[in-house]
Amino acid sequence: MEGVDHLAFERNKAQFDVDEMKIVWAGSREDFELSDRISRLVASDPVFRKDDRAALGRKELFKNTLRKAAHAWKRVIELRLSGEFSALEPEAYKLRAFVDQPAFTDLHWGMFVPAIQGQGTDEQQQKWLPLAYRMQIIGCYAQTELGHGSNVQGLETTATFDPKTDEFVIHSPTLTSSKWWPGGLGKVSTHAVVYARLIIDGQDYGVHGFIVQLRSLDDHLPLPGITIGDIGMKFGNAAYNTMDNGVLTFDHVRIPRNQMLMRVSQVTREGKYVHSNVPRQLVYGTMVYVRQKIVADASVALSRAVCIATRYSAVRRQFGSHNGGLETQVIDYKTQQSRLFPLLASAYAFRFVGEWLLWLYTDVTERLKAKDFSTLPEAHACTAGLKSLTTTATADGIEECRKLCGGHGYLCSSGLPELFAVYVPACTYEGDNIVLLLQVARHLVKTVSQLSTGNKPVGTTAYMARLEQLLQYHSDVKKAEDWLKPNVVLEAFEARAARMCVACAQNLSKFSNPEEGFQELAADLVEAAVAHCQLIVVSNVYALSLLHKHLGDFISTGCIDPKQGSLANEQLRNLYSQVRPNAVALVDAYNYTDHYLGSILGRYDGNVYPKLYEEAWKDPLNDSIVPDGFKEYIQPLLKQQLRNARL
Numbered sequence: 001m002e003g004v005d006h007l008a009f010e011r012n013k014a015q016f017d018v019d020e021m022k023i024v025w026a027g028s029r030e031d032f033e034l035s036d037r038i039s040r041l042v043a044s045d046p047v048f049r050k051d052d053r054a055a056l057g058r059k060e061l062f063k064n065t066l067r068k069a070a071h072a073w074k075r076v077i078e079l080r081l082s083g084e085f086s087a088l089e090p091e092a093y094k095l096r097a098f099v100d101q102p103a104f105t106d107l108h109w110g111m112f113v114p115a116i117q118g119q120g121t122d123e124q125q126q127k128w129l130p131l132a133y134r135m136q137i138i139g140c141y142a143q144t145e146l147g148h149g150s151n152v153q154g155l156e157t158t159a160t161f162d163p164k165t166d167e168f169v170i171h172s173p174t175l176t177s178s179k180w181w182p183g184g185l186g187k188v189s190t191h192a193v194v195y196a197r198l199i200i201d202g203q204d205y206g207v208h209g210f211i212v213q214l215r216s217l218d219d220h221l222p223l224p225g226i227t228i229g230d231i232g233m234k235f236g237n238a239a240y241n242t243m244d245n246g247v248l249t250f251d252h253v254r255i256p257r258n259q260m261l262m263r264v265s266q267v268t269r270e271g272k273y274v275h276s277n278v279p280r281q282l283v284y285g286t287m288v289y290v291r292q293k294i295v296a297d298a299s300v301a302l303s304r305a306v307c308i309a310t311r312y313s314a315v316r317r318q319f320g321s322h323n324g325g326l327e328t329q330v331i332d333y334k335t336q337q338s339r340l341f342p343l344l345a346s347a348y349a350f351r352f353v354g355e356w357l358l359w360l361y362t363d364v365t366e367r368l369k370a371k372d373f374s375t376l377p378e379a380h381a382c383t384a385g386l387k388s389l390t391t392t393a394t395a396d397g398i399e400e401c402r403k404l405c406g407g408h409g410y411l412c413s414s415g416l417p418e419l420f421a422v423y424v425p426a427c428t429y430e431g432d433n434i435v436l437l438l439q440v441a442r443h444l445v446k447t448v449s450q451l452s453t454g455n456k457p458v459g460t461t462a463y464m465a466r467l468e469q470l471l472q473y474h475s476d477v478k479k480a481e482d483w484l485k486p487n488v489v490l491e492a493f494e495a496r497a498a499r500m501c502v503a504c505a506q507n508l509s510k511f512s513n514p515e516e517g518f519q520e521l522a523a524d525l526v527e528a529a530v531a532h533c534q535l536i537v538v539s540n541v542y543a544l545s546l547l548h549k550h551l552g553d554f555i556s557t558g559c560i561d562p563k564q565g566s567l568a569n570e571q572l573r574n575l576y577s578q579v580r581p582n583a584v585a586l587v588d589a590y591n592y593t594d595h596y597l598g599s600i601l602g603r604y605d606g607n608v609y610p611k612l613y614e615e616a617w618k619d620p621l622n623d624s625i626v627p628d629g630f631k632e633y634i635q636p637l638l639k640q641q642l643r644n645a646r647l
């Protein structure tokens with residue numbers, strides 16, 4: 001019934017202050033109040049309706065996205081929201097809070113602006129950023145090509161310096177050098193940061209970033225030498241098809257020398273290449289920035305799915321009725337809890353590790369300003385590893401939440417299919433997850449190999465300094481509740497990660513060619529990297545469910561024995577019982593509006609069945625009782641069969 005809270009009985013079980021937890025989840029009271037204000041404004045603004053997307057064709061869908069993005073920008077200005085979040089929050093988040101679907105603004109604010117901020121000189125920032133902030137130009141990040149994405153050093157687009165005219169000639173020498181995938185490129189962006197091989201006097205200096213105008217600011221037509229378009233439909237119906245991922249080729253396009261991003265390296269008027277004594281990898285800085293953002297993004301996406309699945313699991317009853325009484329809530333089944341509650345814990349764990357990663361990123365950014373590159377390897381390994389870990393867990397978690405909702409989870413009106421389709425490319429963009437884990441493995445193997453040189457490991461690898469102790473370690477857990485002690489859990493995870501890393505390093509040492517060994521052992525190295533990244537994220541409930549899931553590692557590395565493994569599982573069940581009365585309150589703390597969730601199963605009031613039934617009739621297929629095509633194709637067949645039967 002309208003207005004009745006069908007989940008009130010669940011909310012009354014909460015054993016903590018939900019309003020306080022809302023502040024914890026938002027990060028601060030100010031951020032809670034601002035995000036609460038924006039989400040309610042968006043929910044009440046008809047421009048931001050989301051329930052029509054499944055029925056729109058690609059062109060209508062895209063046009064609608066442009067309309068939303070323009071309206072969102074106008075509202076951000078009207079409400080003077082610009083700059084209100086913490087200094088590090090670009091406009092992207094305010095716009096994303098309004099538009100809540102992939103749009104060109106993600107790349108303008110999330111990559112084009114940060115690339116200029118991170119790799120542009122002060123003069124270049126002074127020239128280009130005001131234009132970008134006022135959206136007088138719209139930018140994208142054009143790095144990936146048809147033939148290369150993971151292998152950035154394999155990019156083929158060239159930027160050849162012409163000393164006669166003091167220009168770079170940007171060119172696509174091969175079909176595979178076509179820029180391919182950049183979001184916002186296909187139909188909207190007027191400019192791009194283009195990654196190309198710097199060529200001076202025939203010498204190749206590797207990949208650098210260049211600001212290139214793509215379209216006229218008058219009529220939006222492609223400039224001479226530019227061929228540009230959309231790469232076509234992607235996975236899912238609406239999903240990422242609200243984004244114009246594009247294809248772009250250059251036919252000897254000329255740009256002024258001062259449009260090469262020159263904070264890291266410079267080219268003088270005479271054509272001399274100057275590489276200031278900074279790591280060449282700073283050219284990858286934008287990717288590091290977005291990877292750390294993606295970790296926070298994972299907690300948002302996973303919490304949306306968990307919110308839907310938790311509320312619906314409390315509403316859904318199946319089996320268990322005695323003497324005509326109520327059937328059992330599916331959230332009371334231990335199997336449902338063992339699948340759902342670790343995801344609930346993961347959403348919180350990823351939220352908190354995302355805050356820590358933002359601190360690490362901010363710290364390394366400050367150090368870079370002081371030419372202190374000491375924590376750059378740690379920042380690269382942590383952003384790469386946690387981006388990989390959290391996006392894989394979130395993509396798998398959203399799919400698990402769909403399954404936790406049974407048949408109704410497969411309806412678009414559950415919100416889960418769309419959430420999955422929009423989210424899954426996160427395992428690929430900003431770095432394929434396996435490629436990134438191999439980066440972490442390189443860092444770990446290097447750390448282990450340097451232990452003998454007296455190089456003290458720091459940061460997230462500091463536990464490697466206690467290698468001798470960790471290699472002798474065996475858990476002294478005697479009873480289930482011992483697994484509730486944080487240090488007991490932490491030591492088990494440290495020992496597992498250390499032993500898996502050392503085993504890889506020892507096996508690598510058997511190869512005369514280290515690169516050959518690395519390739520041969522890549523699968524083991526990835527598992528060691530996952531163990532290290534999980535150690536970073538570990539928190540009680542999240543940790544024990546991981547320990548149970550990866551029990552084989554813990555036992556095969558000798559950290560724990562089967563009995564201790566079963567005690568961990570027993571403790572996990574006890575924890576599920578403690579989470580159970582708080583489950584609905586824990587997802588209420590995300591403070592998502594029904595509009596933002598876009599899910600009938602996840603409605604705050606739990607009024608699922610009447611709304612599911614009501615929604616079904618809105619489907620265009622129900623516009624007519626007899627569907628188009630029936631009389632044309634099926635009825636003649638039926639009548640013919642009937643005639644045949646009478647003969």
Ligand SMILES: CC/C=C\C/C=C\C/C=C\C/C=C\CC/C=C/C(=O)SCCNC(=O)CCNC(=O)[C@H](O)C(C)(C)COP(=O)(O)OP(=O)(O)OC[C@H]1O[C@@H](n2cnc3c(N)ncnc32)[C@H](O)[C@@H]1OP(=O)(O)O
Pocket residue numbers: 092093096105106107109110111141143144149150151152153183281282284285287288290293294297376377380428429430431432435439442446
């Ligand atoms: C609102 C939106 C705002 C923000 C985003 C918010 C949320 C997220 C939501 C949505 C995201 C929005 C849109 C997504 C759009 C997607 C965009 C893209 O996909 S952009 C393209 C991304 N492409 C990649 O990630 C490519 C992956 N490949 C690489 O990074 C490199 O090729 C690789 C690191 C794999 C190899 O590089 P290479 O130069 O060959 O180095 P090598 O492996 O030899 O290592 C040499 C040396 O360098 C160190 N190193 C490598 N990378 C880095 C780095 N980034 N930083 C620091 N150091 C690095 C490496 O460790 C090694 O060191 P040692 O020599 O061993 O010491």
Ligand SMILES: Cc1cc2nc3c(=O)[nH]c(=O)nc-3n(C[C@H](O)[C@H](O)[C@H](O)COP(=O)(O)OP(=O)(O)OC[C@H]3O[C@@H](n4cnc5c(N)ncnc54)[C@H](O)[C@@H]3O)c2cc1C
Pocket residue numbers: 107141142143144147148149150151180181182183240245425428429430431432433434435438522
């Ligand atoms: C939705 C979406 C949006 C995107 N937006 C942008 C954008 O705005 N700008 C941009 O520049 N790019 C963008 N990209 C491109 C994206 O960055 C690349 O697709 C990504 O980096 C993966 O590279 P790839 O496609 O070359 O994959 P590949 O590297 O070809 O991966 C294919 C397979 O090879 C494996 N593999 C590759 N190398 C190794 C190795 N050394 N060892 C072991 N296995 C390996 C991978 O694990 C994977 O299984 C986007 C992509 C998507 C899907």
